[in-house]
Amino acid sequence: MAGSLLPVDEALAILLDDTRAIANTETLDLIEADGRILSEDLPARVTQPPFSASAMDGYAVRAADADAAGALLSVIGTVAAGETPRQTVAPGTAVRIFTGAPLPPGADSVVIQEDCQSVGGDRIKLIEPTKSGSNIRPAGQDFREGLTLLRQGRRLEARALSLAAAGGYGTLPVYCRPKIAVLATGDELVPPGEVPGPGQISASAGIALQSLARANGTQTRDLGIARDNAAAIEAAVASARAWGADVLITIGGASVGDRDLVGPTLQAMGMTLDFWKIAMRPGKPLMVGNLDAMKVLGLPGNPVSAYVCALVFAEPLIRRLARLAPRNRLMRAFAAEAIGPNGPRRHYMRARFTDRTNALVAPCSSQDSSLIATLASADCLIVRPPADGPVKPGDPLSVMMLDPNEP
Ligand SMILES: Nc1nc2c(c(=O)[nH]1)N[C@H]1C(S)=C(S)[C@@H](COP(=O)(O)OP(=O)(O)OC[C@H]3O[C@@H](n4cnc5c(N)ncnc54)[C@H](O)[C@@H]3O)O[C@H]1N2
Numbered sequence: 001m002a003g004s005l006l007p008v009d010e011a012l013a014i015l016l017d018d019t020r021a022i023a024n025t026e027t028l029d030l031i032e033a034d035g036r037i038l039s040e041d042l043p044a045r046v047t048q049p050p051f052s053a054s055a056m057d058g059y060a061v062r063a064a065d066a067d068a069a070g071a072l073l074s075v076i077g078t079v080a081a082g083e084t085p086r087q088t089v090a091p092g093t094a095v096r097i098f099t100g101a102p103l104p105p106g107a108d109s110v111v112i113q114e115d116c117q118s119v120g121g122d123r124i125k126l127i128e129p130t131k132s133g134s135n136i137r138p139a140g141q142d143f144r145e146g147l148t149l150l151r152q153g154r155r156l157e158a159r160a161l162s163l164a165a166a167g168g169y170g171t172l173p174v175y176c177r178p179k180i181a182v183l184a185t186g187d188e189l190v191p192p193g194e195v196p197g198p199g200q201i202s203a204s205a206g207i208a209l210q211s212l213a214r215a216n217g218t219q220t221r222d223l224g225i226a227r228d229n230a231a232a233i234e235a236a237v238a239s240a241r242a243w244g245a246d247v248l249i250t251i252g253g254a255s256v257g258d259r260d261l262v263g264p265t266l267q268a269m270g271m272t273l274d275f276w277k278i279a280m281r282p283g284k285p286l287m288v289g290n291l292d293a294m295k296v297l298g299l300p301g302n303p304v305s306a307y308v309c310a311l312v313f314a315e316p317l318i319r320r321l322a323r324l325a326p327r328n329r330l331m332r333a334f335a336a337e338a339i340g341p342n343g344p345r346r347h348y349m350r351a352r353f354t355d356r357t358n359a360l361v362a363p364c365s366s367q368d369s370s371l372i373a374t375l376a377s378a379d380c381l382i383v384r385p386p387a388d389g390p391v392k393p394g395d396p397l398s399v400m401m402l403d404p405n406e407p
């Protein structure tokens, strides 16, 4: 039994239930709006195409003149894209026309140039007959002014941005990106790139969390490393609040050691604190709290525990804040080899595909939660239910993809 440990799904439900999507908005140029969430319905400002246009290079004609092969027509002018037609197509005449050009008055069809033959002077002969409406894009065929092109909540990507541009928009109203501040804690840590002194190591968990947060529609701020004392933690938390962080993610100091000061310090600053022991492995200790409008998520210090907790809790949390649909990282796979029984906690085992076509996975040989190299080389996490029995080769497994390729 997991004892007093909180099941993962229960903890996640409590966390999400208490999280409201970001409401403040800004207006951005189209390219800056890429990847953002539209904050209003977008009505078309124009009709597209605004005029009936030719879909092909050829001749604008009256279909009644061109309903039989061999018809002869006099070419009385030319109209190209961007021009206004100067001639009216009268019976027996045609106007040379290019793709995208407005259809001249009188014409109701375009014959492609491959179906016409020059017969000297300004005269052409039709090789193929045509019908009314052929090779014409009628005005408003794509959309009409006032039509809702994109709905509030739509994630803006290439196609949506193109539609907005066609609809007359150069800037778009979007939701602001949630602000995620990341704070490492620990006397033993030095910033990445600095040479660690005796007893020290490089802080490596924070960059992973920032990367994950950014991949989920947020802006991040690295608050650096707070030493293991209340004043340092207080100063870092104050800078997160001054920046207006929506979420503060802390790393380390979440356990039961004498130096695990993150929770008590935040509490002394007025944070309502829930300290949870989650029935998961890695990543048992998890702190959740609210300091005014700022949500605080305290992750365990071991880099693998921090990252797995971030995938399980922080990603769904920040996607909800950022108004992104939940990401489904789960897929079905099959055991490439026998795996022993699981303990009382849900176990996220780093694993690699031995055969991608048949979705065969094998756990990495060591599951120690400090092994960053194993995490970087893994493809997925096998999700073992609490108290799962031994797994035989070929048994179905649920896996959480580490690098799903959808946005
Ligand atoms: N008596 C107990 N000891 C521990 C327990 C427990 O239940 N009882 N839980 C263990 C587990 S599981 C984990 S996980 C850790 C979590 O503790 P903390 O959140 O307080 O983490 P720290 O002690 O600060 O650090 C653990 C480990 O990770 C390294 N670390 C910390 N921050 C970073 C960072 N930003 N980048 C890279 N590495 C980091 C730190 O040096 C430690 O080695 O507690 C166990 N102990």
Ligand code: MOO
Pocket: 280, 281, 282, 283, 284, 285, 300, 302, 305, 306, 369, 370
């Ligand atoms: O649960 Mo700790 O978070 O396994 O390393």
